[in-house]
Amino acid sequence: MNGQPTVRDAALAARENAAEVLRQQTLLQALFAPLPGAAPPAALGVIQQGARWAAALAAYRANGLEHARIALRAQFPTVLAMLGEAAFDAVAARYWLAQPPRVGDLARVGADFPRCLEAQAELAAWPWLGDSARLDLALWQVLFAAPARLAEEDLQRLAAIDPAQLRVVLAAGTRRLESRWPVHHLWLLHQTPQPAADALRAALRRPGETVWVWREALQSHCRALPRAEADWLHALCAGTLGSALQNADEDFDVSAWLQQAVAHGWIDRVEPLSGAECGADSTV
Numbered sequence: 001m002n003g004q005p006t007v008r009d010a011a012l013a014a015r016e017n018a019a020e021v022l023r024q025q026t027l028l029q030a031l032f033a034p035l036p037g038a039a040p041p042a043a044l045g046v047i048q049q050g051a052r053w054a055a056a057l058a059a060y061r062a063n064g065l066e067h068a069r070i071a072l073r074a075q076f077p078t079v080l081a082m083l084g085e086a087a088f089d090a091v092a093a094r095y096w097l098a099q100p101p102r103v104g105d106l107a108r109v110g111a112d113f114p115r116c117l118e119a120q121a122e123l124a125a126w127p128w129l130g131d132s133a134r135l136d137l138a139l140w141q142v143l144f145a146a147p148a149r150l151a152e153e154d155l156q157r158l159a160a161i162d163p164a165q166l167r168v169v170l171a172a173g174t175r176r177l178e179s180r181w182p183v184h185h186l187w188l189l190h191q192t193p194q195p196a197a198d199a200l201r202a203a204l205r206r207p208g209e210t211v212w213v214w215r216e217a218l219q220s221h222c223r224a225l226p227r228a229e230a231d232w233l234h235a236l237c238a239g240t241l242g243s244a245l246q247n248a249d250e251d252f253d254v255s256a257w258l259q260q261a262v263a264h265g266w267i268d269r270v271e272p273l274s275g276a277e278c279g280a281d282s283t284v
Contacts, residue, residue: 068096071106076113076136079129081190091120107144110137128181128204135183135211138175139222142215145172150262154270158258161272164242171268173215176225176233182206184224216264228252240273 072092073080080088095116096109114133123129148171157166177183185203189195210230213222225233228249235244248254261267 065093065096067106068092068109071109072113075110075140076133078136078187078190079117079133082126082129082132091117110140113137128183128186131179131181131183132186135177135187135222138177138213139220142173142175142213142220145215148173148265148268150267150269157270157272162242163245164240165273166241166270167273168236168241168270169268170237171266174266175213177211177213180208182209184209184211184222187222214264214266229257232257
């Protein structure tokens with residue numbers, strides 16, 4: 001025996017994984033059921049019954065809500081600063097109860113939170129909250145994205161192949177967010193506690209912004225994009241490198257952008273045209 005996993009080992013591991021996935025899904029269904037059953041589902045494999053099961057389920061519910069509240073605060077610090085703790089926690093509780101998580105990973109619990117904010121009638125006076133939450137979410141998500149795989153052969157393609165036959169695929173740890181609100185400026189203001197009211201009013205009179213989000217050195221970063229660079233990124237994601245070059249603003253320095261993109265890890269790969277999609281474009 002060489003110590004390598006056998007087909008039997010792989011099959012056993014697959015069955016165990018499937019059983020654990022089923023157990024987690026069953027637990028989530030029990031936690032969010034409008035009328036919890038008097039007995040635990042068999043797939044959970046627990047022995048509590050009656051009052052003991054009801055008490056255990058109530059404890060799970062309260063514990064889940066508390067963990068979700070903490071997770072949402074971590075994922076949406078700008079929205080937390082905008083709303084304040086009490087209002088944020090109220091919306092977080094409503095979201096947790098109305099949007100049962102599809103996976104057990106709390107790092108992904110906030111995926112639908114921006115839409116939840118936009119659906120709250122009492123928050124209609126703050127219509128920028130949804131896009132501010134999307135910026136928070138982008139800054140959070142890039143932390144968990146796969147690293148860029150750009151290699152020497154990718155750079156060689158830039159010199160050796162007609163740009164019309166190349167597609168630049170952005171790294172998974174990047175996001176391009178368009179908003180009709182000045183979300184980056186609002187984000188900057190809320191990096192300090194209690195931003196001045198006159199500064200906020202002035203910010204809201206600014207035009208909408210396109211924001212570039214990326215991960216570098218295990219940290220997330222963002223900056224507002226000038227119009228020419230925003231247009232360049234849109235074109236780069238929409239078609240070939242050749243078409244992006246043709247549509248680039250005449251004052252936009254493509255060479256400087258490429259050097260910056262390589263240095264900051266914005267490009268995942270450069271590939272010959274083959275129907276591949278450009279990776280990390282997102283419009284809000």
